Amino acid sequence: MLHGKRVLLIVSGGIAAYKSLELVRRLRDRGAAVRCVLTRGGSQFVTPLSLAALSEDKVYTELFSLTDEAEMGHIQLSRDADLLVVAPATADILAKMTHGQADDLASTVLLATDKDVMVAPAMNVRMWEHAATQANLETLRQRGVHVIGPEEGDMACGEYGLGRLSEPDDIAVAVSDFFQSSAPLSGRRALVTSGPTHEPIDPVRYIANRSSGLQGHAIAAALASRGAATTLVSGPTNLPDPPGVTIVRVESARDMLAACEAALPADVAVCAAAVADWRVAREADEKLKKNGAGPPSLEMAENPDILATLAAATNTRPSLVIGFAAETEQVVEHARAKRDRKGCDWILANDVSPGTGTFGGENNTIHLVSADGDEDWPRMSKADVANRLADRIAATLTTDSGDK
Numbered sequence: 226m227l228h229g230k231r232v233l234l235i236v237s238g239g240i241a242a243y244k245s246l247e248l249v250r251r252l253r254d255r256g257a258a259v260r261c262v263l264t265r266g267g268s269q270f271v272t273p274l275s276l277a278a279l280s281e282d283k284v285y286t287e288l289f290s291l292t293d294e295a296e297m298g299h300i301q302l303s304r305d306a307d308l309l310v311v312a313p314a315t316a317d318i319l320a321k322m323t324h325g326q327a328d329d330l331a332s333t334v335l336l337a338t339d340k341d342v343m344v345a346p347a348m349n350v351r352m353w354e355h356a357a358t359q360a361n362l363e364t365l366r367q368r369g370v371h372v373i374g375p376e377e378g379d380m381a382c383g384e385y386g387l388g389r390l391s392e393p394d395d396i397a398v399a400v401s402d403f404f405q406s407s408a409p410l411s412g413r414r415a416l417v418t419s420g421p422t423h424e425p426i427d428p429v430r431y432i433a434n435r436s437s438g439l440q441g442h443a444i445a446a447a448l449a450s451r452g453a454a455t456t457l458v459s460g461p462t463n464l465p466d467p468p469g470v471t472i473v474r475v476e477s478a479r480d481m482l483a484a485c486e487a488a489l490p491a492d493v494a495v496c497a498a499a500v501a502d503w504r505v506a507r508e509a510d511e512k513l514k515k516n517g518a519g520p521p522s523l524e525m526a527e528n529p530d531i532l533a534t535l536a537a538a539t540n541t542r543p544s545l546v547i548g549f550a551a552e553t554e555q556v557v558e559h560a561r562a563k564r565d566r567k568g569c570d571w572i573l574a575n576d577v578s579p580g581t582g583t584f585g586g587e588n589n590t591i592h593l594v595s596a597d598g599d600e601d602w603p604r605m606s607k608a609d610v611a612n613r614l615a616d617r618i619a620a621t622l623t624t625d626s627g628d629k
Contacts, residue, residue: 238266
């Protein structure tokens with residue numbers, strides 16, 4: 226799947242350009258965000274309006290557009306995607322790419338990009354077989370450009386042979402395969418907990434910690450976008466499901482532990498949920514009512530420690546077990562003690578004191594505590610925290626695999 230991936234589709238001028246409309250649909254069906262660049266030749270076959278309607282984004286056509294350059298210059302346009310796809314790729318645009326020509330928006334974007342490029346050639350069979358075209362393709366392959374197709378078949382010009390644009394489904398599959406093979410966590414399994422737990426007192430009331438689930442959900446999405454098969458065990462939240470993850474919804478700490486154990490084995494576990502430490506020892510079957518005798522006496526029982534349980538597992542312990550420490554004072558000191566006590570590998574400590582806006586807010590300030598020492602991260606959005614953590618996890622698991 227392509228959830229969270231951004232594809233810049235460059236549509237050049239050939240009769241096969243009409244298939245680009247279907248390609249946009251197929252890429253978006255897989256979860257990708259698609260933005261289009263349409264050449265002057267391409268606009269003879271499809272319109273900017275059609276591409277804009279299907280991509281639900283602005284279509285870029287002109288290099289020297291004052292408006293477009295002010296909103297998003299061609300340099301940023303070339304680098305704001307995860308992959309550039311040229312479909313159809315005519316003999317002309319392949320020649321421009323080979324020789325570094327940049328006389329329009331499409332060729333300038335291709336020359337300025339620092340991202341991977343995939344081309345799907347489409348042209349007359351004689352143009353395809355021409356020595357110049359084949360030499361250009363060989364040069365582009367040597368430079369790391371990915372090539373899909375062309376296919377053999379009848380052509381609009383009445384001839385038969387190689388040169389037909391690959392079908393949109395096949396191109397979309399190739400894009401998916403590219404991201405899967407290049408994803409740093411491809412083949413890995415991740416387990417993430419998120420949100421609060423609700424520990425019932427009676428059928429109406431419960432004990433809970435403050436937690437929106439924003440950070441845990443963002444971490445699950447970041448790991449999934451890097452190729453990990455991610456299971457998100459979530460307590461009650463109002464958040465939409467992150468794309469590309471398997472979600473298991475639970476209520477109590479005991480339910481969450483059971484779901485986590487069922488999701489093993491995993492390469493990494495990130496315990497971001499705000500699990501209630503205690504529950505009522507005996508849940509009332511009916512709503513507790515005021516009777517004039519004062520509040521009821523509630524006997525408390527300790528909830529299972531999910532982080533410590535995962536860290537202590539003998540045969541199913543993930544290679545990397547990560548916990549969170551929500552503290553109101555002596556944040557790093559308490560986090561160090563928690564890491565030693567729980568037996569986990571990393572602790573991400575954050576200050577949740579009133580006024581920080583951490584609970585329910587969009588930002589977080591993290592202190593990463595590990596065996597290598599303490600690392601202070603600047604205040605950033607929870608999405609950025611998730612991406613930074615996911616990159617660190619990928620690098621660590623890759624290094625550990627290399628050592629083995």
